[in-house]
Amino acid sequence: xxxxxxxxxxxxxxxxxLHIEDTAISGAQEALQKLRSAPVAVRFVTNTTKECKRTLFxxxxxxxxxxxxxxxxxxxxxxxxxxxxxxxxxxxxxxxxALEDFEGIDTSDPNAVVIGLAPQHFNYTTLNKAFRLILDGxxxxxxxxxxxxxxxxxxxxxxxxxxxxxxYATDVKATVVGKPEKPFFLEALRSIGCQPEEAxxxxxxxxxxxxxxxxxxxxxxxVKTGKYQPGDGGKTNPPPYxxxxxxxxAVDHILKKLL
Amino acid sequence: xxxxWCKPAGRxxxxxxxxxxxxxxxxxxxxxxxxxxxxAVRRIKEANLKVRFCTNETQATREKFVAKLQNLGFDITLGxxxxxxxxxxxxxxxxxxxxxxxxxxxxxxEFNQIDQSNPNCVVIGDAADNFSxxxxxxxxxxxIGLEKPVLLSLGRGRYYKETDGMKLDVGAYMKAxxxxxxxxxxxxxxxxxxxxxxxxxDMSLEPDQVIMIxxxxxxxxxxxxxxxxxxxxxxxxxxRPCDEQHPTVKADxxxxxxxxxxxxxxxxxx
Numbered sequence: 001x002x003x004x005x006x007x008x009x010x011x012x013x014x015x016x017x018l019h020i021e022d023t024a025i026s027g028a029q030e031a032l033q034k035l036r037s038a039p040v041a042v043r044f045v046t047n048t049t050k051e052c053k054r055t056l057f058x059x060x061x062x063x064x065x066x067x068x069x070x071x072x073x074x075x076x077x078x079x080x081x082x083x084x085x086x087x088x089x090x091x092x093x094x095x096x097x098a099l100e101d102f103e104g105i106d107t108s109d110p111n112a113v114v115i116g117l118a119p120q121h122f123n124y125t126t127l128n129k130a131f132r133l134i135l136d137g138x139x140x141x142x143x144x145x146x147x148x149x150x151x152x153x154x155x156x157x158x159x160x161x162x163x164x165x166x167x168y169a170t171d172v173k174a175t176v177v178g179k180p181e182k183p184f185f186l187e188a189l190r191s192i193g194c195q196p197e198e199a200x201x202x203x204x205x206x207x208x209x210x211x212x213x214x215x216x217x218x219x220x221x222x223v224k225t226g227k228y229q230p231g232d233g234g235k236t237n238p239p240p241y242x243x244x245x246x247x248x249x250a251v252d253h254i255l256k257k258l259l
Numbered sequence: 260x261x262x263x264w265c266k267p268a269g270r271x272x273x274x275x276x277x278x279x280x281x282x283x284x285x286x287x288x289x290x291x292x293x294x295x296x297x298x299a300v301r302r303i304k305e306a307n308l309k310v311r312f313c314t315n316e317t318q319a320t321r322e323k324f325v326a327k328l329q330n331l332g333f334d335i336t337l338g339x340x341x342x343x344x345x346x347x348x349x350x351x352x353x354x355x356x357x358x359x360x361x362x363x364x365x366x367x368x369e370f371n372q373i374d375q376s377n378p379n380c381v382v383i384g385d386a387a388d389n390f391s392x393x394x395x396x397x398x399x400x401x402x403i404g405l406e407k408p409v410l411l412s413l414g415r416g417r418y419y420k421e422t423d424g425m426k427l428d429v430g431a432y433m434k435a436x437x438x439x440x441x442x443x444x445x446x447x448x449x450x451x452x453x454x455x456x457x458x459x460x461d462m463s464l465e466p467d468q469v470i471m472i473x474x475x476x477x478x479x480x481x482x483x484x485x486x487x488x489x490x491x492x493x494x495x496x497x498x499r500p501c502d503e504q505h506p507t508v509k510a511d512x513x514x515x516x517x518x519x520x521x522x523x524x525x526x527x528x529x
Contacts, residue, residue: 161435
């Protein structure tokens with residue numbers, strides 16, 4: 001096994017790892033404080049398509065987490081960064097509450113398409129508009145490709161099916177920017193200026209958090225909170241670098257063994 | 260002009276014509292005939308060649324559809340038209356399937372004889388504005404709730420041309436439901452072999468005696484070639500120049516429009 005470089009960054013998932021809805025994971029606030037005493041940069045990463053950074057930040061603040069808004073990196077941020085890099089003007093098929101994260105981006109005369117979870121935009125007319133743009137050469141940027149999600153009254157179609165339909169119709173592959181895609185993790189690290197080999201990810205989703213991070217060259221720590229189910233450790237190849245009870249234990253390990 | 264697809268002389272006895280993009284472009288007010296197409300159909304019939312129309316249009320019943328085309332000046336009758344809905348009904352009856360329909364309102368009468376209670380499958384057609392999130396979600400929920408989900412798709416076209424621009428076709432939505440449910444749809448209509456062959460046998464001909472003329476390189480041309488027919492692509496309708504460099508389908512001929520195809524065909528008849 002190659003010698004790893006010194007640890008420079010820790011990426012932390014939000015929902016399921018630091019908190020579950022409006023309840024913090026026990027001991028997580030103190031653990032974060034301890035982590036901040038170490039010479040590592042910290043980023044909070046999540047796959048939201050509906051909540052802008054400010055909403056996430058306010059929720060964490062209320063739960064007494066020592067966190068700064070600029071440390072939050074979401075799949076919406078990843079999409080925005082890509083739009084800026086490519087210097088395109090996007091047709092934004094995202095929830096109204098997510099538009100705030102695209103403030104300042106020119107959306108006139110669009111030459112790109114960004115799709116998130118936005119049922120109000122998944123109608124025939126709007127999808128045709130997106131379709132024609134892509135047929136004319138506009139890149140298709142997908143926040144993520146979830147098949148469906150759980151609502152109170154059952155399962156509902158996610159953005160994945162509509163993105164797949166557009167890919168088929170245009171013969172164009174979407175660039176997916178959310179977890180577990182490599183670009184998501186690389187982009188989060190770019191803001192810190194460190195390499196994947198110098199970073200570790202802590203999360204409760206074996207595939208999206210740990211699998212994705214390790215595939216990008218980082219170490220992955222799987223915590224047994226949130227959506228974790230027994231046996232999840234076997235879902236990634238290679239298996240997680242470490243499986244531990246919760247965020248505080250993950251931080252303890254990092255401070256003792258990785259610095 | 261090279262016209263290998265017409266040779267040997269005397270072999271070609273019948274023609275299969277796609278409708279949308281070959282005869283006319285659909286759209287507001289019923290659509291607009293493509294220049295030279297009404298005359299071309301007449302010339303084919305006058306030359307004593309057999310004709311059948313193979314369409315995947317599912318925005319109306321065949322009766323309404325044929326009436327519309329007759330109003331636009333086309334010499335076409337109901338018995339000459341092969342469309343997916345009747346073929347689907349046949350399959351539904353044979354397999355005891357009761358469909359949840361995600362189709363255009365004007366297609367519903369085609370399913371009047373079909374039991375739609377307690378659905379155990381989904382039939383999807385070119386529903387156009389009926390492709391709302393709500394309707395797609397409903398179809399999805401039917402499928403995801405079935406132990407053995409069956410999705411019948413009336414065609415699998417990616418898009419088609421209307422007078423006001425290109426529009427997503429049923430194939431895109433078929434793929435959406437396939438992805439959501441992790442299943443594979445069964446296609447009724449082009450490019451399914453059965454569909455082409457039923458039209459060919461209706462003319463009492465063999466596939467190698469029939470030429471297919473269409474604007475969709477994969478579903479018209481490729482599909483027909485798979486059945487042993489020669490097939491020609493017109494540069495009208497949904498045609499795009501990149502079609503002539505398609506990675507897997509090479510048409511037996513590329514012509515500007517139906518009128519030109521017929522001109523060449525008739526020149527080589529004898």
